[in-house]
Amino acid sequence: MKQKTSFLTFLGKIEGLPVAAVLLVLYVAFIITAPLVFKGYRIYMSFFQTVPPLLVAGLGLTFVITAGEIDLSFSAVMAFSGFVFAWFYKAIPGPSGPWLAVLLALASGALVGYVNGLLVAKLHVPSIMATLAAQFFWSGVSVLLAGGKSWSIEGITTNIVHTVFVGRIFGIVPAQALWALGLAIFLWYILNRHKFGEEIMFIGDNADVARVMGINVDAARIKLFVMNGVIAAFGALLLTIEMNTYFDTQGEGFLLPTMAAVFIGGTSIAGGYGSIVGTFFGSYIIGSLDAGVVATGIGGYWTQLVSGLVMAASVILNIVLGEGHFRQAGSRIRHWFTPSGSNARDKTD
Amino acid sequence: MVESPVERSALRMVNIEKYFGQVCALRKINLEVGSNEIVGLIGDNGAGKSTMVKILTGVFPPTSGELYIAGNKVNLHAYNVKKAHEHGIETVYQDKSLGDKQVLWRNFFIGREITLPLGFIDVKREKEIASEIMVNTIGFRGKGITVDSKVSKLSGGERQGVSIGRAMHFKAELIILDEPTVALSLKEVAKVLNFVRKIKESGKACVYISHDISDVYEISDRFVIMDRGEIVASIAKKDISLKALDEFLLEYSHGLKDKAEL
16 A cells, blocks of 8 residues: 555656556547557648647646636737737838737737736736736727738738747647747746746745745746746747738637646646646647547537546546645735735734 | 844844834834844734744835944845845745645755755755755654655644755754744644754844733743834843743733723
8 A cells, every 4th residue: 555655656756647647548539549649640740730829828827826826818918919910010020020910929928928017016916907907908909900800811821930839840730839849948948947836836935935035926926927928928939820811719728728737737726736747738639639639529518527527537636646736825826815915914922 | 333232142023113105113122132042022013023023034125224233234225035034034824834735855955945046946956955954954754754654744833844954954043933833833833942952052133923922931031022013122031930920011001091081
């Protein structure tokens, strides 16, 4: 019995293992039930095309949740920054135009994040409310500026920007899959091996500890939201360029699946711990479910039910193999609704 | 010039006052701590102990007054936690010195990471040094605790040991212990007191804050008693027995009670 427990503990120490196992089991199940689809490579190439925007958004959200905050505005950034790209792509002529449009799209995400960060860190607005307001506001701005319409981006399929971000490597592999993978590796190092990541973990664990150890908590929170804005804008770029269009409904439907991907990946809702590897596999689970379930032939009506089951299974596995990060979930959710200054207001006795 | 009761001063507070809005939390605090002295700071809840600690450690500034560290005047406008660390003031808090879910090596270096270029952490070196501190400075040996253990796995006494070891590693001249033994068993308290003795042995100064008079008496060279934002007495250990100190505090609090009732 003891051996069994320590074996489980050992497994629990490998980052993202439970969720990787779930993904593997899922694909094996799909291969058995839908061999025609899942034994070929095309379905995987299609996942490489559709999952990256969700994965990219999930990577940023992993940082936010690790810091003990929440950001509901990233899906609006996927609309707003996508629109900003479409607008400037059309507006700026010349060969450098598309690159300027890329930069301005990323900057627009930073702007949204900066405002969020100021609201949370300086005005002590609870992050769930600040970013919920931002979600409505920036979606509204996009709709207004776009005149309520979708904008197709003519001529982009032959542009170098298209090749760089969403081209097909060897004519098969979607480039966005590599961008997302590269970003995941980069952000793993930032979270686990960089000062900023360590600050984020300590702030999510206990902001008072972070403060008395000399971390500038306000500044780190602002950086965090700016970073998440830029990352969401990058997801918007991958999405918009792949689609050759800014859609008026863009970004809708990303919010809950992205959060699901982060949570089934094992990132602690209580803050203080986040798993980039988990989010990576979690995103592929979330992104594969719909197509997979349909391919098995049991019918499209089943997709949500199966999604729910797979999410529950992943989360339970994380708890069994993990160290009970979920226990403090209640107090963390209460924190989302309380001003960020409130845990800073020390008792003076 | 305030009269100096000590030979070489690690810390001197002159007329420090702190107001929170209209409320006076500290009134004309004058306190000196010698460079190898353990001062026991005693006072009830609301006496102003924690406020004083937060001023010393740069969490917030005083409303007025002067602060000297090792004889040098500190610019209180530019004072913060990092500056306090640079001046060699380290704090061990009752419960907010360590990140519970983080591994020990991260806790040793949080806020003062050993970095490679671009702000990346030198994990190998941090782990080596953390391990060295654990074995040599605080004497954790073969208890199944490694630098990769999470703080949540440690007992209360061990946690304070980690905090004290960290403070000593960073060349603290003065270590402030803010209620380090609250909610600990007797055995764990004994461990913490041993860690505090190591501070004294290493020639450093210490301000030890506790509700428990017997702990304070055992470990301190001098007792400073605070009440309602003021220092009301400073007594050397050689001048008072534990029993007399206890009676003094009891009488004092009764005396105040009587006053309050009038």
